[in-house]
Amino acid sequence: MWVSPQAAHQRLVDLTHHTAIPAYLDHVNRSTFAAASHVFIGEVPVQGHKRNQQWRFVDREVQKAAKRLAELGVDTGDLVDAGLDCGERRSWRSRVASWVDQAILVHGPDDRTLPEGFTGQRLPEEFVRRTIASTRPLSLLTWSGQVWLIPRGYAALLDRAAQAEADLSAQAAVCGGCGTHAQTEQWRSSSASGFVVLCPSCAAKTARPYTGHLRGRRYTKAFAKQSRADAFLCQMCPEPRRALYWDHCHSHGLFRGPLCVTCNNAEGGPGFLNRTGSVGHLLQCTQCFAQRTLPPQHHADVVRHLFDFTPHTTCTHERSWTWSRVQDDGSVLIQFQCYQHEPALQWSVTAPAEEVRLLVSRFVDDAISLEPGQDGERVGSK
Numbered sequence: 468m469w470v471s472p473q474a475a476h477q478r479l480v481d482l483t484h485h486t487a488i489p490a491y492l493d494h495v496n497r498s499t500f501a502a503a504s505h506v507f508i509g510e511v512p513v514q515g516h517k518r519n520q521q522w523r524f525v526d527r528e529v530q531k532a533a534k535r536l537a538e539l540g541v542d543t544g545d546l547v548d549a550g551l552d553c554g555e556r557r558s559w560r561s562r563v564a565s566w567v568d569q570a571i572l573v574h575g576p577d578d579r580t581l582p583e584g585f586t587g588q589r590l591p592e593e594f595v596r597r598t599i600a601s602t603r604p605l606s607l608l609t610w611s612g613q614v615w616l617i618p619r620g621y622a623a624l625l626d627r628a629a630q631a632e633a634d635l636s637a638q639a640a641v642c643g644g645c646g647t648h649a650q651t652e653q654w655r656s657s658s659a660s661g662f663v664v665l666c667p668s669c670a671a672k673t674a675r676p677y678t679g680h681l682r683g684r685r686y687t688k689a690f691a692k693q694s695r696a697d698a699f700l701c702q703m704c705p706e707p708r709r710a711l712y713w714d715h716c717h718s719h720g721l722f723r724g725p726l727c728v729t730c731n732n733a734e735g736g737p738g739f740l741n742r743t744g745s746v747g748h749l750l751q752c753t754q755c756f757a758q759r760t761l762p763p764q765h766h767a768d769v770v771r772h773l774f775d776f777t778p779h780t781t782c783t784h785e786r787s788w789t790w791s792r793v794q795d796d797g798s799v800l801i802q803f804q805c806y807q808h809e810p811a812l813q814w815s816v817t818a819p820a821e822e823v824r825l826l827v828s829r830f831v832d833d834a835i836s837l838e839p840g841q842d843g844e845r846v847g848s849k
Contacts, residue, residue, distance in 0.1 A: 581610045796820050
């Protein structure tokens with residue numbers, strides 16, 4: 468039976484809440500699966516399956532992992548040095564050490580001195596709830612007065628989970644087409660059923676370049692489902708990589724082209740205009756091209772590049788940007804800060820809506836004259 472991550476979490480809590488090492492899946496979300504197609508429950512990897520664009524688990528696999536964890540029989544009184552000062556980067560020990568340091572720095576005593584017998588459960592809940600292998604290590608820590616102690620069996624479990632994850636990652640880092648060991652994480656792509664690893668050569672064999680046949684057409688979800696984007700290569704990746712989504716302009720409702728998950732997510736965030744081919748991709752919307760404009764969420768980046776900001780009258784230091792935001796009237800508000808003042812000097816500048824429009828139009832004209840399109844012609848020339 469398929470279960471959602473939320474249902475799997477409740478199942479896991481019900482089966483392990485009475486044990487020495489309770490387990491949780493409330494940390495699982497889409498970003499979890501962006502890093503791996505599985506989660507660890509203790510030392511057991513549980514595969515995530517993508518169905519209708521939603522991630523699911525097999526209920527019996529969750530129960531099996533929970534049962535194995537419950538039968539582990541850890542003696543919470545048999546404590547050993549957790550070794551949080553081992554210095555091994557990206558290990559579970561270094562992660563736990565950083566959480567403890569942050570928790571004490573933010574919420575601990577002023578002198579950061581903990582009493583002997585202090586337990587990790589007394590640290591702030593936001594830190595205690597953090598998980599490794601679907602368990603909460605901070606809740607099982609005890610301060611000896613000199614080092615953090617942890618149940619011996621639990622430390623061994625986390626070591627086994629770390630080794631199993633490393634082995635699984637090594638197996639997954641192989642091209643599913645030719646068996647070549649992956650040279651970059653960019654070979655790993657999301658698909659309609661989960662993740663695939665394809666080298667550029669194999670990706671080019673399983674999908675074809677997009678030639679702009681949907682340019683100018685109105686995007687509809689029904690049509691996007693009928694015409695699968697994963698039959699095409701991502702329009703923005705420098706090396707062949709299979710797409711997953713049909714990207715479209717939300718301002719005009721027109722198709723732009725197929726993108727992989729990474730490029731599709733980047734398009735919705737700040738800094739996208741710094742990517743090679745970004746403007747050319749946005750201008751595959753024929754209305755944006757005709758109107759010499761870009762979607763509003765990118766206007767703040769244009770203003771940051773082109774607007775002539777007047778320095779603050781009392782500050783001669785280099786300006787530090789803190790954030791920028793497009794206002795409802797089309798203007799762009801930019802917040803500045805300079806930490807070389809006591810207290811820090813803050814001020815804001817607003818680029819008027821009409822000037823923003825002119826800057827965006829100028830930016831697009833410059834891009835059209837300089838940036839070739841995906842097919843080697845000038846941007847938007849078709």
